[in-house]
Amino acid sequence: MRYLERFLRYIFWVAMTAAIAWIAKKIFTNAAKRNVGTPRATQQSGAELPKAKKLFRDPVCGTYVAEDISQTFSSSQSSEKLHFCSRDCMEAYQREHATENSGNDRVAAGA
Numbered sequence: 001m002r003y004l005e006r007f008l009r010y011i012f013w014v015a016m017t018a019a020i021a022w023i024a025k026k027i028f029t030n031a032a033k034r035n036v037g038t039p040r041a042t043q044q045s046g047a048e049l050p051k052a053k054k055l056f057r058d059p060v061c062g063t064y065v066a067e068d069i070s071q072t073f074s075s076s077q078s079s080e081k082l083h084f085c086s087r088d089c090m091e092a093y094q095r096e097h098a099t100e101n102s103g104n105d106r107v108a109a110g111a
Helices: 002-035 040-045 087-101
Strands: 055-057 064-066 071-074 081-084
Touching: 071 087, 081 087
Parallel strands: none
Antiparallel strands: 055 064, 071 081
16 A cells, blocks of 8 residues: 555656746747747837848958948949048058059059
């Protein structure tokens, strides 16, 4: 009889533990479903996050810079618009390309 009593007690506690685990899982999955799809900052403040800005690489120094703060230069030879991090980089690019286009037989550095 003692064996049957221990077995039933064991089954009872296993069932209780399984029920508690099932309830905890339901609580956490429901809480996670409510938070899916909305960024944490939006949940807290209610404001939209700013959109990411497109970055352009400076052809002289390689720095990435946003379009709204970059120094822009449109080349007459190509239709592309170049973006520079500063006026110094823009002037260096113009000087470098002015010597290339002047017809001199100078060899570029690293060539």
